[in-house]
Amino acid sequence: MNSWIPLMLRHGYVLTFAILLAEAVGLPFPASIALVAAGAAIASHALGFPQVLLAAIYALLIGDSIQFWLGRKMGWSLLGFLCRLSLNPETCMLRSAESFYKRGKMTLIIAKFVPGVNTMAAPLAGSMKMRFHQFLLLDFAGSLLYTLTYLCVGFLSRDVLATVFNSFRVAGRAMEAVLLVAVIVYAVYRLVQFRKYRQYNVVPRIQVQELAARLASDQSHTVLIADVRSHGYYDVGAERIKGSIRIEPNNLDEETKSLAKNKEIYLYCT
């Protein structure tokens, strides 16, 4: 934090704009710390409040709008990609979408204060076809609240920043420890999963040409091609292999009831 203040004094407006824009497009930049430093610089009369506010709001609106249109263009595939890290991608997609649908407007206002949600809110709004002017209005409210909050913190705590910084360092160390434990737990979980399902690596594989030849032969009646992509990956206009059926991987008990055991089942995903 101490090193941020001299930087802010020298390149304040450009730095505020650049860091906030970077964070708004999803890069891991410390926007809140930059705003606190800018608030301290305003208190020292080194920067002007209206200029900092304008730079911050413009940066956030531009970055979030880019994310919004990216979400609009990519549809559900962006959410699908983000949910791949979760334990159950299908549930993650459905719950995220439903939750955002119910609380989307409020979420957009407070999203910037919550890491992770901040990254997902704008593209989700785009994916879910929120009207752009509505998004812009809500995002403006959220950006204003976020910017003013951290500027105020910096402005009011200029004299105690060193103390706060020390607290941040202690909190930061605790956070690092928690994060490290979380990463280890996740790695162990993945390892257990890997060992559990390693036996399925022996599932026979078939090349596309080989399968196409089989479909063209008199053995085609024994072939069943099954799409095992998650439902959530589908957008209107999505394609699949001609003649294939869907098997929902998270609902195998039900799905297998209608499957014939005398058929060869050829599975595919994206």
Add this chain to the structure above:
Amino acid sequence: MLMERGFNTFVIVGGLTAWRKAGEPLESVPKDDLVKLPTFN
């Protein structure tokens, strides 16, 4: 898991991408198979 249940299962190498690249026939996903995730509009 399908093999555990006694199904004769194979995996298509490269999935849909390889199928498309090979120029093999595709079809649109039927509307009934699309999950209606909520939208604002």
